[in-house]
Structure formats: structure tokens, C-alpha cells
Amino acid sequence: MNYQLTVTVRSQGLYDITHKVVEKVAEARITQGLATIFIQHTSASLLIQENADPKVLRDLENWMNRLVPEGDGLYTHTQEGLDDMPAHIKSALTASSLSIPIIEGRLALGIWQGIMLWEHRHHRGVRDIVVSVIDAGLQA
Amino acid sequence: MNYQLTVTVRSQGLYDITHKVVEKVAEARITQGLATIFIQHTSASLLIQENADPKVLRDLENWMNRLVPEGDGLYTHTQEGLDDMPAHIKSALTASSLSIPIIEGRLALGIWQGIMLWEHRHHRGVRDIVVSVIDAGLQA
């Protein structure tokens, strides 16, 4: 079972999408299985990170912006904006897909884990995600 | 259903393997499910990236070669060649496995997404990949 999901972004940054994924998994009504989240873009990515202290996400973003700065003389792909090539590199360094087990009907996330969409561009817009749920309970 | 796939590489670089993965997924003849691509090596990796402007892939490769240069004095694992330890590091920073939903019998890739094998060594050779297809339609 595959579920489409959209996330509205306002600017570069990390967006906690855990509740949206949890909702889709609940719809699937399975007990044991696996949920896979896939992002259909190459300038935004997925990440599991701490959802407690917002400073973690801010530091992460600042660190990544320092590692992959805009305006680097190395870039030749520049016609789509200063933020485009850094966005592709950041996506390559993080994940396009994430898989999380479903145990007793719930995503088996650790206590501090949240699922984040990492928007690497500065634009406002909508990002498309697919949540794929596989039932392993049928297979027992 | 698991399908073996081989990719011939001529040198370091990114190889678009989307069509090869699409072929294997078509063989599976399923409507709803999940495809997982796994690379059986630790000096080459997998990546979903933009398949439109070739400059994106070139910039990505040049950026990574600058971040993880050959001949770094830090390396002690040097007996397999100057390109070997950088290849392991680049593999660690990218993906060994990728999962992509299958919707209406097709890989649910975004419009600009291609599946790439990233060869991190300079050699010519053959790389082994497994495409694993899980049917979620049976489970509805």
C-alpha cells in the first residue's frame, strides 16, 4: 500500500513530518511490517533526527551550509540559482529514502527520533513524498 | 523476488542505471509495492540525482573529490591504491541501499530523478547490484 503525502515548505530548513507519516501508517491498519518514506525530489531530502532541542536542527543546518556554501567557484551548474547546486550536494549527502519498522501497529521510532524533510532550497512550495507500507504480519 | 544486475564501469563517475532497474521491476509484474536497490561493494555507492543537466553530476563529483582527496596524510589504509580509502569514505557518505515505491506498476520516481551508480575508483570493471521487489498489492 502506497500513500501520497505533500509537505508545504516556506524556506530552507528542517520540517518535522512525523505526524504525517504516522497518519498514513495508521490508515494501513497493519500490526507488523515496514514503512518506507521516499522523497520525489533531488534538492530536498529525508532525515531522522532528534526532535527535542530545536538547536540541534539549527546547528545541523548551519553546519551543512558552511560545508556546502552557495557561490562556490567549483559549480558550473548555476543557471537555476545560487541555492540549486548546494541543494543537490546536500541531498546526495543525506537520504532519499528511509525505512522504519512497524511494531504493534506503530512506527518503531526511538524516543527522541523524528522524521524530517530537509528543504535545501530557499523557495516556498510543495514537496511530494510517498509512504510505502509493507505488511509482514500476513507472512507469519 | 530478487534480481541480479551488473553494471560495467569504465572509470570514476556517475552512471545512470535507471533503465536497468526499470527493466527488472517490469519483470516482476506487480502493481503496488516497493523496489530496493542494493550494491554489493564498499567502494561504489548508489544515489538518486537529477538526470537533466549533466553539469549537476560533474559538479557533484568534483565537489566530492575536493572534500575527500587522494593522498591525504590521514590515511593509513594505502596498500590498495591512492583511490581506495577515498572510495570507502565516499561510499560511507552516500547510500548502499535505496528504496523506491512501485505505483501502478512503475517506479514512483520524481520527474527529474534518476538512479545512479557512483563508481569511486578509477578502474574498469563490473559492479554487482541486487534489485529486490516486494509486492504490496497482495496485501490489500
Add this chain to the structure above:
Amino acid sequence: MNYQLTVTVRSQGLYDITHKVVEKVAEARITQGLATIFIQHTSASLLIQENADPKVLRDLENWMNRLVPEGDGLYTHTQEGLDDMPAHIKSALTASSLSIPIIEGRLALGIWQGIMLWEHRHHRGVRDIVVSVIDAGLQA
């Protein structure tokens, strides 16, 4: 079928957990399918790497410690220790989940591939992992 697995860590470093994952996969007694490994933490991660020369793992760790040093003035999330924010960044750069096909009852790892838990903090403790096994043989 989902299997809980714990790994005791003594300090920062890479721990080969292949045998533990292999054991869980053997319990599932399936022929064709997919194993997914998920770590329930955000300051430790998963990696597939060479298991032959221990220098590879040492160089990898030293390289990562140089890229993401402790005490970087950029960090504002500092109250959980000098090693905490670097641990979150290293986790973001590596994997929280890995998927490996199961062929003829065995994990289809390449000849030099091992599954590693990468502990990014200095503490001693126990890390929680879930191994999720999906049977694709039923679906043939």
C-alpha cells in the same frame, strides 16, 4: 517479522554487527526477501563497510572526526556534552536504515561487506536496533 537487537558499545567507534543480523535473519527462515536494519538513535548510525582491513574503519573514523570536530564554535546545542552535536551531524551524514536482500536464505552481502554500528559518542551503553524481515518468496 521484526526482531529487536541490542548492541553494547564501550566507546566511539565502528562495531561489526553482521553476525547479530545474520542470526535474526536465520530465525525468520525465509528463502527470498529483504532485511531492513533500523537504529533507534540519533547519535549512532549504520554503515556497510569493508570488514577486511581494520585500518579502513580507523581511517574512516579519523576522517569523520576531522570533518566534524568537537568544540566547533558553530554549535549552540552544547549542554549534552562536547561529543553530542558532532554525533548528530555524523548520524545525518550516514544511515539510520539499511536494506539488504535475502537470497537463498542468506543476506546477499558482497564478499567484503560487513554491517557496522557506528557509535558517535564516547559513552558506554546499549544501542537498540530493529531487524525487519520481509518474505518475498510467498509472493512468487
